[in-house]
Amino acid sequence: MRNILIIGAGKSASYLIKYFLEKSHSENLHITVGDINLESAQKLVGTHENASAIELDVFNQESRQAAIKEAAIVVSMLPARFHIEVARDCVSFGKNMVTASYISDEMRALDDAVKEKGLVFMNEIGVDPGIDHMSAMEVIDRIRDNGGKMILFESFTGGLVAPESDTNLWNYKFTWNPRNVVLAGQGGAAKFIQEGTYKYIPYNRLFRRTEFLNVEGYGRFEAYANRDSLKYRSVYGLDDVLTLYRGTIRRVGFSRAWQMFVILGMTDDSYIMENSAEMSYRDFVNSFLPYSPTDSVELKMRHNLKIDQDDTLWEKLLELDLFNPNKKVGLKDATPAQILQKILMDSWTLAPEDKDMIVMYHKFGYEKEGEKYQIDSKMVILGEDQTYTAMSKTVGLPVAIATIKILNGEITTPGVQLPITKEVYRPILDELETFGIKFIEKKVPYFGYNHDTIV
Amino acid sequence: MRNILIIGAGKSASYLIKYFLEKSHSENLHITVGDINLESAQKLVGTHENASAIELDVFNQESRQAAIKEAAIVVSMLPARFHIEVARDCVSFGKNMVTASYISDEMRALDDAVKEKGLVFMNEIGVDPGIDHMSAMEVIDRIRDNGGKMILFESFTGGLVAPESDTNLWNYKFTWNPRNVVLAGQGGAAKFIQEGTYKYIPYNRLFRRTEFLNVEGYGRFEAYANRDSLKYRSVYGLDDVLTLYRGTIRRVGFSRAWQMFVILGMTDDSYIMENSAEMSYRDFVNSFLPYSPTDSVELKMRHNLKIDQDDTLWEKLLELDLFNPNKKVGLKDATPAQILQKILMDSWTLAPEDKDMIVMYHKFGYEKEGEKYQIDSKMVILGEDQTYTAMSKTVGLPVAIATIKILNGEITTPGVQLPITKEVYRPILDELETFGIKFIEKKVPYFGYNHDTIV
Numbered sequence: 073m074r075n076i077l078i079i080g081a082g083k084s085a086s087y088l089i090k091y092f093l094e095k096s097h098s099e100n101l102h103i104t105v106g107d108i109n110l111e112s113a114q115k116l117v118g119t120h121e122n123a124s125a126i127e128l129d130v131f132n133q134e135s136r137q138a139a140i141k142e143a144a145i146v147v148s149m150l151p152a153r154f155h156i157e158v159a160r161d162c163v164s165f166g167k168n169m170v171t172a173s174y175i176s177d178e179m180r181a182l183d184d185a186v187k188e189k190g191l192v193f194m195n196e197i198g199v200d201p202g203i204d205h206m207s208a209m210e211v212i213d214r215i216r217d218n219g220g221k222m223i224l225f226e227s228f229t230g231g232l233v234a235p236e237s238d239t240n241l242w243n244y245k246f247t248w249n250p251r252n253v254v255l256a257g258q259g260g261a262a263k264f265i266q267e268g269t270y271k272y273i274p275y276n277r278l279f280r281r282t283e284f285l286n287v288e289g290y291g292r293f294e295a296y297a298n299r300d301s302l303k304y305r306s307v308y309g310l311d312d313v314l315t316l317y318r319g320t321i322r323r324v325g326f327s328r329a330w331q332m333f334v335i336l337g338m339t340d341d342s343y344i345m346e347n348s349a350e351m352s353y354r355d356f357v358n359s360f361l362p363y364s365p366t367d368s369v370e371l372k373m374r375h376n377l378k379i380d381q382d383d384t385l386w387e388k389l390l391e392l393d394l395f396n397p398n399k400k401v402g403l404k405d406a407t408p409a410q411i412l413q414k415i416l417m418d419s420w421t422l423a424p425e426d427k428d429m430i431v432m433y434h435k436f437g438y439e440k441e442g443e444k445y446q447i448d449s450k451m452v453i454l455g456e457d458q459t460y461t462a463m464s465k466t467v468g469l470p471v472a473i474a475t476i477k478i479l480n481g482e483i484t485t486p487g488v489q490l491p492i493t494k495e496v497y498r499p500i501l502d503e504l505e506t507f508g509i510k511f512i513e514k515k516v517p518y519f520g521y522n523h524d525t526i527v
Numbered sequence: 528m529r530n531i532l533i534i535g536a537g538k539s540a541s542y543l544i545k546y547f548l549e550k551s552h553s554e555n556l557h558i559t560v561g562d563i564n565l566e567s568a569q570k571l572v573g574t575h576e577n578a579s580a581i582e583l584d585v586f587n588q589e590s591r592q593a594a595i596k597e598a599a600i601v602v603s604m605l606p607a608r609f610h611i612e613v614a615r616d617c618v619s620f621g622k623n624m625v626t627a628s629y630i631s632d633e634m635r636a637l638d639d640a641v642k643e644k645g646l647v648f649m650n651e652i653g654v655d656p657g658i659d660h661m662s663a664m665e666v667i668d669r670i671r672d673n674g675g676k677m678i679l680f681e682s683f684t685g686g687l688v689a690p691e692s693d694t695n696l697w698n699y700k701f702t703w704n705p706r707n708v709v710l711a712g713q714g715g716a717a718k719f720i721q722e723g724t725y726k727y728i729p730y731n732r733l734f735r736r737t738e739f740l741n742v743e744g745y746g747r748f749e750a751y752a753n754r755d756s757l758k759y760r761s762v763y764g765l766d767d768v769l770t771l772y773r774g775t776i777r778r779v780g781f782s783r784a785w786q787m788f789v790i791l792g793m794t795d796d797s798y799i800m801e802n803s804a805e806m807s808y809r810d811f812v813n814s815f816l817p818y819s820p821t822d823s824v825e826l827k828m829r830h831n832l833k834i835d836q837d838d839t840l841w842e843k844l845l846e847l848d849l850f851n852p853n854k855k856v857g858l859k860d861a862t863p864a865q866i867l868q869k870i871l872m873d874s875w876t877l878a879p880e881d882k883d884m885i886v887m888y889h890k891f892g893y894e895k896e897g898e899k900y901q902i903d904s905k906m907v908i909l910g911e912d913q914t915y916t917a918m919s920k921t922v923g924l925p926v927a928i929a930t931i932k933i934l935n936g937e938i939t940t941p942g943v944q945l946p947i948t949k950e951v952y953r954p955i956l957d958e959l960e961t962f963g964i965k966f967i968e969k970k971v972p973y974f975g976y977n978h979d980t981i982v
Contacts, residue, residue, distance in 0.1 A: 260795075270800070334731070360726075
């Protein structure tokens, strides 16, 4: 039996473990799930004969190393900042390793040692990062192999609520870490390149510089720019590309409404509000509006944000019960962002029967023999329920498939890496298709960036 | 002869040194001016028989300590972060010390040692901080001594261009560090309290939440909120006050126009722009606007900022030559804020004959025997020329006067302090009046905060 150690039994581990358990007989696997909370681990393995749950505190060197020594390969599903201890042990004990997280500087620093031992440390192999890398590189390599020269790459991903569960005016519910949603876009200007010109969008304009995306069968979406669209420029071999843009997908209208929170300062996580525990939702809103001895919070809000009386933005605010003078925030020493998150969680938490949805959209522009072409490639994945979500499926399956392929010697090139080589993405994308994770490609006329202006 | 050591012969030292030199005979003073640039020091002392210039590198312990040992009192006019080395030596050698800077945590930590040695370390005794503290405390103490209870304190200061030199559409020129002007308001939400309610303004709204101020003989001004209006709440004994607000004064219309730069992201100092040296002013503007194959930078700007064709905002932009495709930025690896500063310095640098102006405006609200009252107190100081500026006068004179009064044993209470006690502010304000630095007080009806709404 080959022992796979999975560290971290969180939300995204459900599909991953299901995949391993189903393969445990044919692939001769034993699955060990370690978590700081033994119950969480036990819940995921159930009573399966080829699986066991252990208590594992990643900061307890002795138990961590004991578990890693026993493993044939290690999958770390911990938050990204906790991988490094595991990674160092994997180097020491000569174990391959898989994570769905961005490669940290510390992780990258292990590259020489990993190569020296002939190990494979596969990272960024979830959905975003992960499926985005693989699906993009598959098309980019194909275009190049056919003599095309890449001139444009745009890529968008969104974690959303499935259409059947899309029941609020924002067309949004929290399907992943709510805190990341509240803080999205903060920490510096968004940077990208359009038709050869570098462009920068400050946080206060980020949600007002969106573009629309149509996905057949699912209608219209919008996207706002990610922080650094240029991060993978060299990695993808796109140094000469004229347009490079990455974004986050929301339903149309979300960003324009979210902008209200940005403008008022409600997403700020840098200071603590006075009396936050005792404050009502209405007080919270009023903190960001000028004092008036006569005017209502509602009128001050409409006036400050210039919201017309018949603008649907207003309905969105009312739906959140934002002006309620009786609902207390109840969080001590909270930042505006923490309070906003609390208010949004009242409205945007998934109901037990709700399903989620992952949408990914790539645009590839290229030149061949003097002509310009464009391929649009789109993927939509729906969740099954609140355990087997679209998010856990699209994160967990690529991790799981990569793990088995490394274990079986089908992926062998050593080093700290992400899945951008044919050796890696080809077999994984093929197997993902058998689970319904596939892209629909369409050739479209080349529009360049700003097609609304031209057509 | 009593030796006064002045460290730092910068812009604000002119009036200070002039004051000392004029008093050198009657007060039996020798003035030693030390600067890392010997010429700067020499220029300020001239050929005066009671003065000498020395080269002094504050990081050279030997020469620094030698100079301090020789002094009867030390005045540090260095940038605030350099005071601490001087302060530690002053403790060691038992010398009193004066600075115009905010008390740093490091400086405050010396308080016990300073008291133990019976020394006076007077700080925050320039204009803002300085004259604002003294003039405010004088009125606050008077109100309290007469049985009044403070309910409102608002305080505004601005360094501006004098009316006779006010020749551009922005009604603004750089009379002090331009970098501070470009970065003003960044680093966190502005916080204050109005009629008992805490209020917060994020950076993206700061320049749109101004209030107007009228100063007789000088017309109308506007003010935007400072970062932390509550900083001196306890220091001034205003813990129970309902309204506490501090702001920065500009001419009307400045803030609404400045907001364009904020919204576009041009004041951002956190990242370096690609190809900044080769970029034209027009390219700089275009970096913050969406790509278009057809529309001009001008139209994109008008559209993005919703500037009507007849809005005077537009003239202000044209005056800066912001759309010039031929003027190069010429700064390597520059941030947006650095580039904006460069562009503004083309237009906003004082001409040789230009004069500056300092405006200060306090509002004091109080209750007495069930009635509410308000006192408005205003000060305007005009510069004489580009050496004897209003800024150097209002910073230098209080420092100089305090220095002599400490030297003469008229200010004796030991400790690291700021000028908020009667012992300190009373004689200094009296002497400042003889130099024309005085406030005009007026009793006005109590309006509370938001008087525009009520009257």
